[in-house]
Amino acid sequence: MPEGHGIHHFLACRTCLEAERVLPHPPEVDPQGASFLERHAGHKVEALSRVGDAFLSDRPPWDPMATTYLEVTNGSEVLVVRSGRRSVEDPVERVLLPGRLRLDHITVEFDLDLIRRALDAHFFPQAVRPKKLEQFLAMLSELCRGIDAERLDVVFDAAMEPHVQFARLPEDLHREVVARTAGIFDEWERERLRPFLAEASADDGLLTLRVTRSFTLQAA
Numbered sequence: 001m002p003e004g005h006g007i008h009h010f011l012a013c014r015t016c017l018e019a020e021r022v023l024p025h026p027p028e029v030d031p032q033g034a035s036f037l038e039r040h041a042g043h044k045v046e047a048l049s050r051v052g053d054a055f056l057s058d059r060p061p062w063d064p065m066a067t068t069y070l071e072v073t074n075g076s077e078v079l080v081v082r083s084g085r086r087s088v089e090d091p092v093e094r095v096l097l098p099g100r101l102r103l104d105h106i107t108v109e110f111d112l113d114l115i116r117r118a119l120d121a122h123f124f125p126q127a128v129r130p131k132k133l134e135q136f137l138a139m140l141s142e143l144c145r146g147i148d149a150e151r152l153d154v155v156f157d158a159a160m161e162p163h164v165q166f167a168r169l170p171e172d173l174h175r176e177v178v179a180r181t182a183g184i185f186d187e188w189e190r191e192r193l194r195p196f197l198a199e200a201s202a203d204d205g206l207l208t209l210r211v212t213r214s215f216t217l218q219a220a
Contacts, residue, residue: 008050015043019094048072054101056215057162098220106149107212155203167209
């Protein structure tokens with residue numbers, strides 16, 4: 001089962017540096033029929049919980065061959081759990097690693113190509129000059145550069161890209177987009193544009209913001 005985003009709980013053996021996901025599912029049983037606790041009897045075993053949203057994966061998280069990394073804590077220190085398997089027939093192996101997932105950078109952007117095509121279709125059979133469309137798209141791109149990703153409300157995760165989430169366009173930024181159209185479009189164009197912008201601001205609309213967080217594993 002992919003780790004992905006969300007809350008996870010683990011049992012971890014600090015002696016062997018092995019981990020087992022335990023909630024919301026019961027502890028897994030190995031092919032020999034021994035539970036995690038039985039296999040690590042007498043070792044230092046403790047409970048760990050997912051902490052934060054940091055996540056690293058070399059493939060989409062639903063891919064059975066994905067190797068994923070996420071941060072966990074025992075309440076006093078933060079560690080990393082690496083999950084992966086050697087082949088699709090093998091069970092998932094989870095290893096406890098010292099270190100942290102370091103955030104390299106965050107990008108916030110609109111899907112400008114999709115918006116461009118949608119605007120062309122929306123104004124059809126009338127046409128808006130390409131220069132105006134490009135000014136509008138440039139304005140959206142400029143707006144993105146000033147957005148603090150931490151203030152955004154994430155509405156869903158990208159299924160195919162483990163580091164990408166989509167966030168709702170804040171109301172104040174929607175009002176700014178509408179206000180800035182006055183310097184780009186004529187009155188009839190703005191009137192035609194108004195319902196497009198209202199619909200595009202829905203949770204799955206064209207003005208949903210694409211938020212990409214890139215992490216790297218930083219050894220302790």
